[in-house]
Amino acid sequence: MNNKDLKMEKYLGWVLRVGAGISMIIMILGLIMAILHNRNSDLILSVGLFIMILTPVIRVVASIFIFAEEKNWMYVKITLFVLFVLSLAFLIGYNK
Amino acid sequence: MSILILIFVGLFAGILGSILGLGGGVIVTPILVLGFNLPIHYSIAAIIIAVIGTSTGSSIAYLKDDLLNIRLGMFLEIFTTIGALIGAVLTGVFAPNYLNFFFGALLIYQAYNMFQKLRGKKPDLLAVKNDKYAEYFHLNSRYFDKLNNKEVDYYVEKTLLGALIMLGAGFASGLLGIGSGSFKVFAMDSAMKVPLKPSSATSNFMMGVTAATSALIYFFNGTVRLEIVVPIVIGIVFGSTLGSRIMPKMNNKLIRQIFIPVVVLSGIQLVIKAFGVNLY
Numbered sequence: 001m002n003n004k005d006l007k008m009e010k011y012l013g014w015v016l017r018v019g020a021g022i023s024m025i026i027m028i029l030g031l032i033m034a035i036l037h038n039r040n041s042d043l044i045l046s047v048g049l050f051i052m053i054l055t056p057v058i059r060v061v062a063s064i065f066i067f068a069e070e071k072n073w074m075y076v077k078i079t080l081f082v083l084f085v086l087s088l089a090f091l092i093g094y095n096k
Numbered sequence: 097m098s099i100l101i102l103i104f105v106g107l108f109a110g111i112l113g114s115i116l117g118l119g120g121g122v123i124v125t126p127i128l129v130l131g132f133n134l135p136i137h138y139s140i141a142a143i144i145i146a147v148i149g150t151s152t153g154s155s156i157a158y159l160k161d162d163l164l165n166i167r168l169g170m171f172l173e174i175f176t177t178i179g180a181l182i183g184a185v186l187t188g189v190f191a192p193n194y195l196n197f198f199f200g201a202l203l204i205y206q207a208y209n210m211f212q213k214l215r216g217k218k219p220d221l222l223a224v225k226n227d228k229y230a231e232y233f234h235l236n237s238r239y240f241d242k243l244n245n246k247e248v249d250y251y252v253e254k255t256l257l258g259a260l261i262m263l264g265a266g267f268a269s270g271l272l273g274i275g276s277g278s279f280k281v282f283a284m285d286s287a288m289k290v291p292l293k294p295s296s297a298t299s300n301f302m303m304g305v306t307a308a309t310s311a312l313i314y315f316f317n318g319t320v321r322l323e324i325v326v327p328i329v330i331g332i333v334f335g336s337t338l339g340s341r342i343m344p345k346m347n348n349k350l351i352r353q354i355f356i357p358v359v360v361l362s363g364i365q366l367v368i369k370a371f372g373v374n375l376y
Contacts, residue, residue: 013160049325093309
């Protein structure tokens with residue numbers, strides 16, 4: 001039988017579901033406010049969208065902790081490295 | 097009214113994207129640029145965020161269905177993120193014409209490769225256990241095949257080639273805003289011999305991370321048009337949730353039959369763009 005991270009699948013699924021769920025609720029609320037011409041709709045829409053964008057990043061951070069708990073240090077290093085490169089790319093792109 | 101249209105566009109893109117492991121830009125871009133007269137700059141921002149919606153929406157089901165290869169995804173994300181970083185550094189340094197041609201040709205080659213598999217000349221064969229990198233990084237895995245109701249053990253081969261293609265995939269999506277998913281499926285399905293369904297599911301899983309950096313940049317520099325992006329993303333999350341429920345029950349042949357025209361279309365579009373012909 002080949003490798004499988006069943007615990008990881010469960011936790012990451014949970015992270016994605018919570019992130020997507022909260023973001024969707026806020027975005028739908030914002031959309032209804034926009035249709036009703038509420039002044040604050042843009043703020044609400046931004047918050048919902050921001051949570052959506054952040055969800056994959058939170059997923060990467062969460063996997064670092066789960067790999068650490070499983071003492072899978074090789075993958076803790078790999079994931080930390082990915083997070084580092086992501087931050088670097090963001091800083092460079094943002095300052096351009 | 098336009099909100100409803102955008103939600104439907106998202107819904108369609110989400111279903112297709114989640115099944116094929118793509119971001120859905122091929123579908124969303126022309127509709128936004130031609131139908132909504134949205135400048136290409138804003139469209140790219142919309143698509144990058146749409147990619148995140150597809151990725152998150154479908155990964156929820158693929159994690160539950162035991163289709164994803166998390167380690168393979170994490171390992172390959174090293175290369176897509178480095179590629180995206182190089183892309184971000186090089187933005188504006190040189191003309192993207194050659195790149196458009198190169199990546200376009202690569203997509204058409206990928207379609208040809210898939211076509212051969214479809215015609216049974218090079219049928220889906222599982223790789224044998226012979227790759228020392230796959231062994232070292234524990235990339236070999238298994239998935240549950242819902243169609244035949246059985247666990248399938250598989251091995252990964254040509255890990256280095258796959259990593260190299262991923263580097264290109266990250267580079268292309270960072271610099272040109274294209275192919276966030278199709279090159280990933282190409283690397284896993286064609287080079288590394290990962291079975292099609294885990295390839296598509298893992299591509300979906302990785303896509304969100306590759307797109308997150310650019311999405312954050314667009315979010316902060318004001319290229320995101322909320323009234324357009326939000327309805328699309330809402331549609332996409334619902335669509336990808338739906339698509340990811342259908343995909344495990346589809347057979348590989350049908351998935352490839354849908355994949356080939358979509359990839360050929362994006363390939364041709366890039367190649368003619370290299371010669372100065374812009375469809376939009």
